[in-house]
Amino acid sequence: xxxxxxxxxxxxxxxxxxxxxxxxxxxxxxxxxxxxxxxxxxxxxxxxxxxxxxxxxxxxxxxxxxxxxxxxxxxxxxxxxxxxxxxxxxxxxxxxxxxxxxxxxxxxxxxxxxxxxxxxxxxxxxxxxxxxxxxxxxxxxxxxxxxxxxxxxxxxxxxxxxxxxxxxxxxxxxxxxxxxxxxxxxxxxxxxxxxxxxxxxxxxxxxxxxxxxxxxxxxxxxxxxxxxxxxxxxxxxxxxxxxxxxxxxxxxxxxxxxxxxxxxxxxxxx
Amino acid sequence: xxxxxxxxxxxxxxxxxxxxxxxxxxxxxxxxxxxxxxxxxxxxxxxxxxxxxxxxxxxxxxxxxxxxxxxxxxxxxxxxxxxxxxxxxxxxxxxxxxxxxxxxxxxxxxxxxxxxxxxxxxxxxxxxxxxxxxxxxxxxxxxxxxxxxxxxxxxxxxxxxxxxxxxxxxxxxxxxxxxxxxxxxxxxxxxxxxxxxxxxxxxxxxxxxxxxxxxxxxxxxxxxxxxxxxxxxxxxxxxxxxxxxxxxxxxxxxxxxxxxxxxxxxxxxx
Numbered sequence: 001x002x003x004x005x006x007x008x009x010x011x012x013x014x015x016x017x018x019x020x021x022x023x024x025x026x027x028x029x030x031x032x033x034x035x036x037x038x039x040x041x042x043x044x045x046x047x048x049x050x051x052x053x054x055x056x057x058x059x060x061x062x063x064x065x066x067x068x069x070x071x072x073x074x075x076x077x078x079x080x081x082x083x084x085x086x087x088x089x090x091x092x093x094x095x096x097x098x099x100x101x102x103x104x105x106x107x108x109x110x111x112x113x114x115x116x117x118x119x120x121x122x123x124x125x126x127x128x129x130x131x132x133x134x135x136x137x138x139x140x141x142x143x144x145x146x147x148x149x150x151x152x153x154x155x156x157x158x159x160x161x162x163x164x165x166x167x168x169x170x171x172x173x174x175x176x177x178x179x180x181x182x183x184x185x186x187x188x189x190x191x192x193x194x195x196x197x198x199x200x201x202x203x204x205x206x207x208x209x210x211x212x213x214x215x216x217x218x219x220x221x222x223x224x225x226x227x228x229x230x231x232x233x234x235x236x237x238x239x240x241x242x243x244x245x246x247x248x249x250x251x252x253x254x255x256x257x258x259x260x261x262x263x264x265x266x267x268x269x270x
Numbered sequence: 271x272x273x274x275x276x277x278x279x280x281x282x283x284x285x286x287x288x289x290x291x292x293x294x295x296x297x298x299x300x301x302x303x304x305x306x307x308x309x310x311x312x313x314x315x316x317x318x319x320x321x322x323x324x325x326x327x328x329x330x331x332x333x334x335x336x337x338x339x340x341x342x343x344x345x346x347x348x349x350x351x352x353x354x355x356x357x358x359x360x361x362x363x364x365x366x367x368x369x370x371x372x373x374x375x376x377x378x379x380x381x382x383x384x385x386x387x388x389x390x391x392x393x394x395x396x397x398x399x400x401x402x403x404x405x406x407x408x409x410x411x412x413x414x415x416x417x418x419x420x421x422x423x424x425x426x427x428x429x430x431x432x433x434x435x436x437x438x439x440x441x442x443x444x445x446x447x448x449x450x451x452x453x454x455x456x457x458x459x460x461x462x463x464x465x466x467x468x469x470x471x472x473x474x475x476x477x478x479x480x481x482x483x484x485x486x487x488x489x490x491x492x493x494x495x496x497x498x499x500x501x502x503x504x505x506x507x508x509x510x511x512x513x514x515x516x517x518x519x520x521x522x523x524x525x526x527x528x529x530x531x532x533x534x535x536x537x538x539x540x
Contacts, residue, residue: 022373062369062376068384072342098393099332099366100420100485103292106332114338123368125395125415127422145395150370152397155443161431173425215370 001118002139003206006090007230009055014266016231017258018056018092018208020238021046021078022063027243029250039067039074042250044081046242049251051086053262056234058092058208079115090234092208093117096145098130105133112140119143121186121208124170128177135179141206142183146170146198149188149211167194171201184208187226189217189235195225206232212261213240219261223268231269237261271388272409273476276360277500279325284536286501287528288326288362288478290508291316291348292333297513299520309337309344312520314351316512319521321356323532326504328362328478349385360504362413362478363387368400375403382410389413391456391478394440398447405449411476412453416440416468419458419481437464441471454478457496459487459505465495476502482531483510489531493538501539507531 010016023039035041047057059078064071082089093111097120098104104122111120112134119141122134134142147157147167157167164172174183187198189211198207207226211217212235219235226233241261245253280286293309305311317327329348334341352359363381367390368374374392381390382404389411392404404412417427417437427437434442444453457468459481468477477496481487482505489505496503511531515523 024376060369060373062367062373062380065380066376066384068346068380069339069342072339076338094369096369096393096396097332097366099330099364100418103330103332106294106336110332110335110338114336123366123393123395125393125426126366126418126420127425127427129420129422131422148370148396150396150399152399152401155397156395156431156436156439157397159431159436159439161426161429161436166426166429166431166436169426169429 001090006055006206009088009090010231013052013055013262014269015053015055015262016233016235016265017054017261018058018234018236019046019050019054019241019258020094020210020236021057021059021242022238023242024063025067027246029246029248031248037070037074037077039064039071040077043074043078045251046254047082047086049255050241050258051089053255053258054089056090056092057082058094058236060094076115079117083116091117091119092143093120096121096123098123098126100126101129101133104130108134108137112137119184121145124174131174132178135177135182137182140182143208144170144174144183144185146185147187147191147194149190149215149217153188153191168197168201171198175202186210188215189219189222190215192218192221192225195222199226199228203228204230204232206234209233209235213237219264271360276325276476279358279360280501283322283325283532284539285323285325285532286503286505286535287324287531288328288504288506289316289320289324289511289528290364290480290506291327291329291512292508293512294333295337297516299516299518301518307340307344307347309334309341310347313344313348315521316524317352317356319525320511320528321359323525323528324359326360326362327352328364328506330364346385349387353386360389361387363390366391366393366415368393368396370396371399371403374400378404378407382407389454391415394444401444402448405447405452407452410452413478414440414444414453414455416455417457417461417464419460419485419487423458423461438467438471441468445472456480458485459489459492460485462488462491462495465492469496469498473498474500474502476504479503479505483507489534505535
């Protein structure tokens with residue numbers, strides 16, 4: 001997918017909502033546990049109920065790996081289901097990988113080629129040669145961690161690093177890497193006041209924004225400071241949508257929560 | 271496993287060698303490709319041939335994930351094989367994970383509990399709450415990236431961060447985290463001259479040292495600057511050992527390469 005196609009979907013759906021598929025068997029409706037693949041059944045129902053309200057789905061790989069081979073199988077089925085039935089949806093493997101060059105190339109193959117996600121989240125700590133193998137994949141996107149939504153973001157990311165904060169150093173340095181046009185960035189909604197500064201460095205890039213909902217970030221603030229003339233935001237909610245109900249109505253309730261967010265987004269876009 | 275047990279194995283085997291199991295189907299002996307699970311067959315043969323020369327095995331998860339479910343299955347079989355047959359061996363899931371707290375807890379479950387590795391490598395970028403869920407696991411170790419072996423290490427890790435280089439900030443800050451006694455660190459062999467400074471901050475911790483062999487680091491230099499009175503080093507070699515031959519003699523040749531390293535180590539431990 002290209003960013004032009006993504007923008008066109010945002011305009012069409014009046015939504016820049018990403019839904020996080022972080023499926024914990026302890027939190028899904030108990031009646032699904034009888035299914036052969038409860039994680040996939042849960043995801044399928046969520047996707048069926050919300051796909052016209054969201055422009056992206058973001059499965060977090062941790063929640064699949066926690067169930068071993070069964071979990072990996074659920075991940076394969078989930079991404080295949082989206083790609084087959086909703087090819088217009090932007091897919092994000094929230095994997096936060098990053099390793100030396102030949103190893104990052106293996107992760108890029110796994111997520112962007114074999115599983116065929118449109119994008120993957122990557123940690124910047126190991127620098128250029130750990131990220132460029134992901135960037136080399138055409139029409140695929142590497143979503144680099146810049147300023148994350150958690151409290152630990154203040155441990156290192158906001159520390160002054162050579163005259164500017166580390167996350168700014170990450171933003172600026174990453175722009176010099178090969179195929180940097182394939183970069184997007186993670187900036188947490190809980191850090192909305194930082195968006196103005198961030199937009200000075202990366203005015204045109206898409207930013208994936210976790211932390212609205214369960215983590216407490218404000219959609220209005222994120223949009224006020226972070227939106228650009230092509231929207232440039234994918235605002236993610238995971239737990240606030242997918243765990244709206246633990247009953248048989250879970251998909252319907254998830255749709256209601258997604259609709260609330262989509263309506264707020266339509267209002268902002270309007 | 272405890273560090274006391276690990277140290278006792280090092281003394282017994284006169285070795286602090288870790289062997290990286292980074293299995294690429296394009297690089298293993300062609301005759302193995304007929305096997306039902308070539309990756310596991312390769313690993314099993316390498317382990318059988320080298321287990322009395324090495325104190326640790328380090329499968330890199332990227333090389334398994336690159337083969338999807340089959341790869342994950344090979345990883346499960348490999349770690350189970352080591353745990354069943356060589357419980358004295360220290361096992362490292364080289365996964366370089368790290369995410370917000372509830373997600374890191376899922377990764378900790380996957381690698382330290384379900385797969386039952388002794389340790390897992392973790393990236394520090396997201397700070398305290400992304401690492402502490404790993405540290406909470408008793409008698410398990412979190413190997414935090416500090417100064418990596420690749421060239422990209424100079425992009426951010428060595429940048430001045432509030433009066434000291436970022437990797438030093440990572441070392442110092444991590445010591446304040448809960449259960450920090452369960453920390454080990456990654457420092458690349460290609461950065462041997464940094465070990466003196468690093469040992470001032472973490473005199474007692476074990477350091478996992480990749481980058482000897484294919485990446486060009488020197489064992490002598492690493493030991494000169496990095497060894498402490500309990501050895502405190504796990505020096506890893508991957509490609510230099512496991513791909514010593516592409517013939518039917520691959521395990522024997524891998525053993526020869528491992529033996530060379532073990533003999534150098536025995537001499538140093540002397």
